[in-house]
Amino acid sequence: MARRKKVYEGKAKILYEGPEPGTLIQYFKDDSAPTASIPAPAAVEGKGVLNNRLSEFFMTGLNAIGVPTHFIRRLNMREQLVRMAEIIPLEVVVRNFAAGELSSRLGIPEGTPLPRPIVEYYYKDDRLGTPMVSEEHVIAFNWATQQDLDDIVALALRVNDFLSGVMMGVGIRLADFRIEVGRIWEGDYMRLIVADEISPDSCRLWDVRTASEAMERDGVTREPGPMADVYTELARRLGVLPTNVTHTPKPSLIN
Structure with missing residues (x-):
């Protein structure tokens, strides 16, 4: 071979x-x-x-x-x-609940539901630690256009709707996740697609059943905890x- x-x-x-x-x-x-x-x-x-x-x-x-x-x-x-x-050099993160870096950055208690899904951008560069960037940075440095960003947000929110529904159907809460987006050309037409992978490596997943069991046992409502064997x-x-x-x-x- x-x-x-x-x-x-x-x-x-x-x-x-x-x-x-x-x-x-x-x-x-x-x-x-x-x-x-x-x-x-x-x-x-x-x-x-x-x-x-x-x-x-x-x-x-x-x-x-x-x-x-x-x-x-x-x-x-x-x-x-x-x-x-052609991969756009951004990690696109969608957050449904406060957790991790968002909690520490804004002082929001871990597990707090967000008023709506929040889309964030992180510049893909391991040497820099993949820093968070704004739309202004993305457009100014020509990583993507304003139209690209509008399409990325629409794409990310559709992915969020799908993943959240699938996860909740098996007793898992999708706290946040990241995707990468790529460009492909079909003749003269360019479109954006979800690339890379979608797996537990790129998602924060909480077991809803753990919280339910805690409430039944202790009579106290608790936020779901991470799955140990995700x-x-x-x-x-x-x-x-x-x-x-x-x-x-x-x-x-x-x-």
């Missing part, structure tokens, strides 16, 4: 040239991207397999409701075929858990 050409390697995934023009093969590693709480990548056996299945599940669902993504099909346990896209448990609840993968990793959360 001919050796595949590596296009890019990140902390959690590797991209290889695809079998057809305009395609890539996305390989899911077991490493996790570092966060403020997890400063160095931690390899967890089988995590890449689960993230491949979970991202397939979410991307397929988005495609089905008319939200365009780069996902074409899953190839095997760790790889999927995706469309090549990858396996989410895959199990959604019905996409491979039978030969069992492990209990801790989630990588948005800061």
Whole structure:
């Protein structure tokens, strides 16, 4: 078999040239991207397999409701075929509840419902720590146009509606998540699509059942807590858990 050409390697995934023009093969590693709480990548056996299945599940669902993504099909346990896209250098974060960096920055208690979903932008540069930026920064430095930003917000909110509904249906509250957005061209027409992945690595998930059990036991309303085994448990609840993968990793959360 001919050796595949590596296009890019990140902390959690590797991209290889695809079998057809305009395609890539996305390989899911077991490493996790570092966060403020997890400063160095931690390899967890089988995590890449689960993230491949979970991202397939979410991307397929988005495609089905008319939200365009780069996902074409899953190839095997760790790889999927995706469309090549020009990635906009932003992490787009949607927040439904106060948590992590938002709580510390604004002094809002963790778990407070936000009056509406809030969309934030973070400039993708690991050397700088992926700093938060405003729309003015994005437009001034030509990372995206005002029309792009309008379309990104609309795209992110549709993703939020879909993910929030799916998660709540299996007893999980979606506190916040991040996506990456890419540009693709169809002839002379450019469109924005959801790229990268959607998995527990990019979501903050709270188990609603934990809070309900605490209320029944103690008679006190409590905010949901993080799921200790987020990858396996989410895959199990959604019905996409491979039978030969069992492990209990801790989630990588948005800061």
